[in-house]
Structure formats: C-alpha cells, structure tokens
Amino acid sequence: MRLEAESATVREWVSAEYADIVLAVIFWLAGSNRRQSALVISYALGGMAFLLTVKTVLAVPRPPESALLVPLEVSGYGFPSGHAFAAVVVYGGLCTAFDRVRHPPSLVAVAAIVALVSLSRVILGVHYLGDVIAGALLGVVVLFAMDRLTAGDPRTGFVIATVLAVPAAFVTGGSESALIGLGSSLGGLVAVRWLSALPALRSALEGVVLVAVGLCGLFVIRTVAAAAPTDSLFVVMYALLVCWVVLVPAGVGRLPIAALETSSPAS
Numbered sequence: 001m002r003l004e005a006e007s008a009t010v011r012e013w014v015s016a017e018y019a020d021i022v023l024a025v026i027f028w029l030a031g032s033n034r035r036q037s038a039l040v041i042s043y044a045l046g047g048m049a050f051l052l053t054v055k056t057v058l059a060v061p062r063p064p065e066s067a068l069l070v071p072l073e074v075s076g077y078g079f080p081s082g083h084a085f086a087a088v089v090v091y092g093g094l095c096t097a098f099d100r101v102r103h104p105p106s107l108v109a110v111a112a113i114v115a116l117v118s119l120s121r122v123i124l125g126v127h128y129l130g131d132v133i134a135g136a137l138l139g140v141v142v143l144f145a146m147d148r149l150t151a152g153d154p155r156t157g158f159v160i161a162t163v164l165a166v167p168a169a170f171v172t173g174g175s176e177s178a179l180i181g182l183g184s185s186l187g188g189l190v191a192v193r194w195l196s197a198l199p200a201l202r203s204a205l206e207g208v209v210l211v212a213v214g215l216c217g218l219f220v221i222r223t224v225a226a227a228a229p230t231d232s233l234f235v236v237m238y239a240l241l242v243c244w245v246v247l248v249p250a251g252v253g254r255l256p257i258a259a260l261e262t263s264s265p266a267s
Helices: 004-013 016-029 031-058 082-097 104-123 129-150 154-171 176-197 204-226 231-253 258-262
Strands: none
Touching (some): 016 204, 016 231, 031 082, 031 129, 031 154, 031 176, 031 231, 082 104, 082 129, 104 129, 154 176, 176 231, 204 231
C-alpha cells in the first residue's frame, strides 16, 4: 500500500508551487500586518535563492526514473529537497513573523504540513528520505538566520534575498527559477519602501475584490513573462509582479465604491 492517490493529493494541495499565491493572498488580507507578510516573502525568496546555489554546487541526482510511483516530469537535482525546505521557510516563516512560535496549534500545523509535503515526495519517488530530512533541517537553519539578520525589517530581507539571488543566477547558468528569484527580490526591494503607506482594508468585501484583482494581475504578468524574449525582460516582469503584489492594495483602496466601505471590516 503505497498511498499513490494520497501522495498526489498532498503534492497538489500543500505543494511548494502554491506558496507564492498563499503568501500573496495573506499579504493582501493582512491589513495592518502586511509588514510581517512582506517579511515572509523576503524569507521565501532569500531561502530559495540560497537553496538553488546549494543544490547546483552539490549536484546530487534524484532517484532513478524506475523509482517514480507515477509518471512525473521532474528536473533539477535531488539533494536537499526544495519542497521540504520551502515548506519550512514559508509556513515556519509565517509562524515566526506573526509571533506564533509559542502557540502549540500553529507549531503542530506547520509540522504537519512539512511532514505531509516531505512524505509525499518520498512516496512519489522523486526524493530519497535523506533528501527531505536535509531539506527540512536546512530550512530551519535558514529561517533562523533570516529571522536574526532581518530583525523584523522586510527591506533588509529583500536586500539579503537580492544578494543571494545573484550567485544563484550565476551558478545555475541563468535558470528560470534563479531569474524568477532575482527579479522578485529586486521588485520587493523597490516596492517595500511604500509598505507603510498602504491603506488598511475598509471591509470584508474590499478584501474579496483585492484578492480577485490581485490574482488577475498575477495571471496577466506571468503570462507576459512566459513569452519574454530575453532573460533581462523576464527578470523585469517578475520584479513587476512583486511590485504588483505589494502595491495593488493602494489602488484597490482608492476605489470610490461605497459598498467597499460599508461591509464588515476585514482587519
């Protein structure tokens, strides 16, 4: 009994690929706590840039295709696991930034997510057990380091992420993931200066509108980025994407729509 269906479900619903959308939505709905949300975004960008460099330098291959439980398109190196690492940095980062490290239910939830993500990767055959253990442990180390180095300042977090993204782009030969990290870090560094000026949510309805507008913008920018003819333009598009995530609350907050101001407050 190898839990094929369960593994696929975990991979699809708690996967690291959704972490960016999760962080964007949390940022939009965080209201007065957007500073903490931006901090976690910087953790994620800095962490993944660091991991890309480590994985490329170590160049440890994944398990052979014969180990795959189901046909999957997997690329890149296997050690340490990026999914386990990202789960720790993103979900653990949320716990840390929002001061929930002494809240047992939050810690249990983070541990469960990390365990499910890690287990699904091993069961699906795309990682060895040691890969996910190493990824999770490295995630803890990086999360601790980012927390200490930033001292709660998202601008410092984006500076660190940008510094880490440069060698990642170099050692990977300008891989798509590395360029996304570089562009996103630069975008965050530019946009974070207006963070304190963002308006609070006026209502629950405004939160719904903000998420809808924000996700539509993400889709458009990603679509344009996918067709970018040069690496430079690709980087610029992802810088624009993070600027969009950070600044779209300012635009929606200025919409002169009475209904947005009369619903129950969301923050």
